[in-house]
Amino acid sequence: MLELTYESGTIRVTGDPPSDLPGVEYDERTQSARAPAFRYAELVDALEERGLAYEDRVCSLPSLSLSTAYDLREYQQAALDAWRDAGDRGCLELPTGSGKTVIGIAAMVALGTPALVVVPTIDLLEQWQRELQREFDQPVGRMGGGEQRVEDITVSTYDSAYLRADELGDRFGLAVFDEVHHLGGEGYRDIARLLAAPARVGLTATFERPDGAHEIIADLVGPLVQRVSVDDLAGEHLADYDIKRIEVALTPDERDRYEEHQGTFTDYLKQSNIQLRSGSDYQELVKRSGNDPAAREALLAKQRAREVMMNAQRKVDRLATILDRHRGDRIIVFTAHTDLVYRLSERFLIPAITHETGASERREILERFRDGTYSRVVTANVLDEGVDVPDANVAVVLSGSGSEREFTQRLGRILRPKADGGRALLYELVTEETAEERVARRRR
DNA sequence: ACTGACCGACAACCAGCGGACCCA
DNA sequence: TGGGTCAAGTTCTTGTCGGTCAG
Numbered sequence: 001m002l003e004l005t006y007e008s009g010t011i012r013v014t015g016d017p018p019s020d021l022p023g024v025e026y027d028e029r030t031q032s033a034r035a036p037a038f039r040y041a042e043l044v045d046a047l048e049e050r051g052l053a054y055e056d057r058v059c060s061l062p063s064l065s066l067s068t069a070y071d072l073r074e075y076q077q078a079a080l081d082a083w084r085d086a087g088d089r090g091c092l093e094l095p096t097g098s099g100k101t102v103i104g105i106a107a108m109v110a111l112g113t114p115a116l117v118v119v120p121t122i123d124l125l126e127q128w129q130r131e132l133q134r135e136f137d138q139p140v141g142r143m144g145g146g147e148q149r150v151e152d153i154t155v156s157t158y159d160s161a162y163l164r165a166d167e168l169g170d171r172f173g174l175a176v177f178d179e180v181h182h183l184g185g186e187g188y189r190d191i192a193r194l195l196a197a198p199a200r201v202g203l204t205a206t207f208e209r210p211d212g213a214h215e216i217i218a219d220l221v222g223p224l225v226q227r228v229s230v231d232d233l234a235g236e237h238l239a240d241y242d243i244k245r246i247e248v249a250l251t252p253d254e255r256d257r258y259e260e261h262q263g264t265f266t267d268y269l270k271q272s273n274i275q276l277r278s279g280s281d282y283q284e285l286v287k288r289s290g291n292d293p294a295a296r297e298a299l300l301a302k303q304r305a306r307e308v309m310m311n312a313q314r315k316v317d318r319l320a321t322i323l324d325r326h327r328g329d330r331i332i333v334f335t336a337h338t339d340l341v342y343r344l345s346e347r348f349l350i351p352a353i354t355h356e357t358g359a360s361e362r363r364e365i366l367e368r369f370r371d372g373t374y375s376r377v378v379t380a381n382v383l384d385e386g387v388d389v390p391d392a393n394v395a396v397v398l399s400g401s402g403s404e405r406e407f408t409q410r411l412g413r414i415l416r417p418k419a420d421g422g423r424a425l426l427y428e429l430v431t432e433e434t435a436e437e438r439v440a441r442r443r444r
Numbered sequence: 445a446c447t448g449a450c451c452g453a454c455a456a457c458c459a460g461c462g463g464a465c466c467c468a
Numbered sequence: 469t470g471g472g473t474c475a476a477g478t479t480c481t482t483g484t485c486g487g488t489c490a491g
Contacts (some may be wrong), residue, residue, distance in 0.1 A: 121485070144486075159453085159486045185454055210456085266459050273474090276458045286457075287479050299480045302457085336456095338483070355484050358447080381455095381483055401456050 002047070002054040006170035009194035010034040011043060011058060022046050037169050038220055041089075041198035058196050059170040064152055066109045068135050070102050073237065075228050080106050082226040083201055089222030091180055091202035095230045096412025097238060100203040101131055104176045107201050108136075113173030114152040118161045118191060120179050121386035128155045128178070158188050165194035174199040177221060179385065181206055181405065184213030192220035205412060206405040230408075230415065238415040239393070241424040247432040248314040258434060261305035268298035309434040310399035311340045316347070322396055322427055323348060323376070330369075330392040333378040334410055336399040344378045344398075353379045366390060384409045391416045396427045 002015040013024055013033040023039035026032075035043055040058060047054050072080065079092045080103055088111065094100050108115045117132075119125050122145045132140045132153055141151030143160035150168060175195050177183050180202030183192055192200070202221040208214050218224065234240050250258055268274075272295070275281055289295040319333065335341055338354045345352035351365045351374055362382075368374045370390035383389050384406055395414045400406055414424040 146487085157486065162453095163487085182454080187453065262459095269459050270461085271463085273463065274459085276460095278458075282456095282458050283479075285480085288475085289480050290478070291476060296480065299457085303481060306457085336483085360446090382485095384484090386485085403456060406456085 002052060004040075004043070004054060004056050004058050006037065006058045006196055007034070009037050009166040009169055009190075011037055011040050011196065013043075015054075018050075018052075036193050037196040038193050040196040044198075059173065061114050061171075061173050062152065064112045064114065064138070066112055066136055068105050068109050070105060070135070072102065072106055073099065075233070075237075076103050076106070079103055079226040079228065080110070083107065084110065086222060086225045088174075088199035089201075090225035091204065091207055091217065091221055091223065093204055093207045093224060093227040095228065095233060095238060095415065096205045096409060097416050098228065098233055100178065101128065104128075104178070104201065104203060105131065105135055107176065107199075108153070108174060111174050111199055113199070114171060115154075115174040115176060116161070116168070116172040116195070116197070117153075117155045117176040117178060118158055118183075119155065119386070120158050120182050122157065123387045124178060125155055125157055127388060158182055158185075158191065161191045162187055165191045169195045169197075172197045174201070175221075176200075177202045180204045180217060180221060181209055181214070183217050183221065184209050184211070189213075189216055189220060192217075206408050208404075210403070230411065234415070237417065239418050239422070239424040241411070241415060241426060243411075243426045243428060245428045245430060246318060247430055248312060248318055250309065250431055250434070251313050254308050254312055258305050258308045261301040261308065262434075264301035265298045265305065268294055268301075305434075307337065309431040310336050312431045315398050315429045315431070316344065318429055319344070319396060319398065320348070322394075326394050329375070329394045330390075331376045331394040331396060332383065332389070332392045332413055333376070333396045333398060334383075334400065335378070335380055336401065338380050340398065341378050341380050348376075348378075350374075350376045350378045353377060353382050355380070355382055357382070381406075383413065389413055391418075393418060393422060394425045394427070396429070398429050400428075 002013055002017055005012045011034060013021065017024060017033050022042045023035035024033050027034050044056065076099060079094065083090050083092060092103065104117065117128050119128060125142065125144050129140055129142055132155065136153060138153065139151045141149045141154030143150065143154060143164065144157030148160065150171065172195065175197040181204045182188055183202065200221045202217060207224050230238060269276060274285060285295060285299065289299050333344065333350065341352045341354050344350060353362055353365055365374065365377065366389065369377055392414050395410055397410060411426055414426060
């Protein structure tokens, strides 16, 4: 008789198992057969299929009777159904503001098993905790932000989950990964490896990763089983929107500096005969810069060129006219550099939020933005994800990366349906005849 | 309880023509 | 003359996060 037990992130199989069970390897050091915990469900399936007798001591979980007052919207129900059809495993891609939390809650209700929700930020930790507390008539545990309390329903940050997954891996039947794209990170992916939870769901607005790590996520959590785009929901559940690209020129002085730095960079590429086609080529260059001073110089020059184009003076001028035109609107301004945030903040007297902004000040600014005292906020990358930002209807992207993810998240900031049914508007300021045009193209 | 300093993790980071050399 | 290899001791910088610890 085989016996399965959970042991710090692995499933241990005792009783002389066949050597070809999925994921199972013989570990010389401990003289035992083990599989990584995330293959637990697969392992059980294989044993069943072959009719092998086994005793399952991996997790003995209580069954919870949960219910929710939420009524799922049509697309939310469809997403849940798709996930259930896929064997309670898989990822769902839905736009920011489409109610991903509600789907997570519905999944918990459907399975009625202890569940761990993993989130990237403290802000999200608190949001989930509040929701779950309100919805379910039982204690909600929390790991993160200075508290480590585990209950049958627990919300955790990725960091805390990473630290404790090996010890808690047998306590949950369902794992909910919010903003699941984070799970592709080198360290975070271990969380999903160490958990035995047979049921898993990943929620995100942007499943695919430029580094290809979504394939690892698909392996650990399950493949993408449902995709709902912004345009599917715009006009009904989300606001209609327009995107305006505005090209500005560099000043002659900026142009000189840009060409000089960009030249240094391209000269180096030419000289050393490097092909830059993909991210990995770029990584190659970064690697090289570790011991090749010329490569390092080239990278620094590229950085400076980027700074010049991202912080171009005429973008600031242009922002002035946009702010003028939208006097009555609620506006969020995004930049890539902290310096520029403070410059804009001083010039236009707009409250600024960067990573340097303390917790209390940040709370105060967002609170005043919410109640209407402030109608504008300027920020670097802080508000991209994982923060509950009050609604706005106009976003101005002064400078952004080529990242599709960043773009989607920023757009999501203005898409909550408007009370007056008005359209949301996103301005994208791009410097002409620079690499930024390419970058802007890449993100859509 | 809150704050600031520290640490580590994560993500984005993407040219526009076209060498030099050795060896089989 | 054509084809393979340059090249090594393992990684730029900036922005942001969470966890930890001291005060």
